[in-house]
Amino acid sequence: MQDLTDGVARFQRDVFPAKADLFARLATHHTPGTLFIGCSDARVVPELITGTEPGDLFVIRTAGNLVPAHSPEPDAIAASVEYAVTALNVKDVIVCGHSACGAMTALAHGHDLTDAPAVASWLRHAHASVARTAAAGDVPALVRHNVAAQLANLATHPSVARALGQGRLALHGWVYDIPTGRVEDVTAGRATDLTAGTALAA
Ligand SMILES: [Zn+2]
Known part of the structure; x- marks a missing residue:
């Protein structure tokens, strides 16, 4: 401390x-241009890896960078997404996965989560990602599939669906590699290394 x-x-x-x-x-x-949804992992620091200043990013961090699909129940993540899209009018949303993610590792390897029931329950939001990953134990593949799955979940939120329909919002999937610092854009199945300075704007 x-x-x-x-x-x-x-x-x-x-x-x-x-x-x-x-x-x-x-x-x-308070006029951030981007909603950044990353993992709670201490090694993934949104402002650091994007070179942004205070005020630039509206940030949501959850275990495994999971975004539950829209539901009628009260939901802190849904409220933050809705606020970013409708009140702050962000132009871009990034879902950023990362290498060596504890949440994805637990799922890929089927870890026993009996002593962590809240974690086990939360990770159900990644079950579709697991189902899409052909090889059990392939954490990097699961990380990528999970980014895609969470982007799909995002699009079920009415505020996001509306903004997408109006053409005023773009969704991006990234994967951050901890040992190299590289960031890959994996939106819609492409794999582009952003480290060379590729523009974010679609
Ligand atoms: Zn993680």
């Missing part, structure tokens, strides 16, 4: 003054 309090002091002393103008503007403006 001491590391974190030291970090807060460092932020106040070194980081904040250098960006004072940005933070002053952000005090009254």
Whole structure:
């Protein structure tokens, strides 16, 4: 914990003054252009891997970067998606999977989750991804299939479906590779290395 309090002091002393103008503007403006949905994994840091500043990304992080399909029940993720798309009018949504994902590894290898019933229940949102992955134990393939499946789930949310129909929203699937830092665009089955600086805009 001491590391974190030291970090807060460092932020106040070194980081904040250098960006004072940005933070002053952000005090009254919240206009992110992108909704980034990533895994809760501590190694996947959206702002770091996209080189973005505070205020640029609206972020949802869940175990396994899972987005449940639309349902009538109250749902924190659905509320955040709806807010980003209808109130903030984001232009892009990225679902970002990553290498060595604990959630995908547990599914790919059929880990016993008896002692983690909440995790087991949550991961059911990836069962379609598992079904699509031909080889059991193939974590990289499952990570990719899962990104595609979560993009499909996203499209079941009325706010997303409406924005897609109006042509004012684009969905993107990414996979981040932890040991190399590379990001691959896997939208609609393509595999494009973004590390060379490919533009995000569709
Ligand atoms: Zn993960």
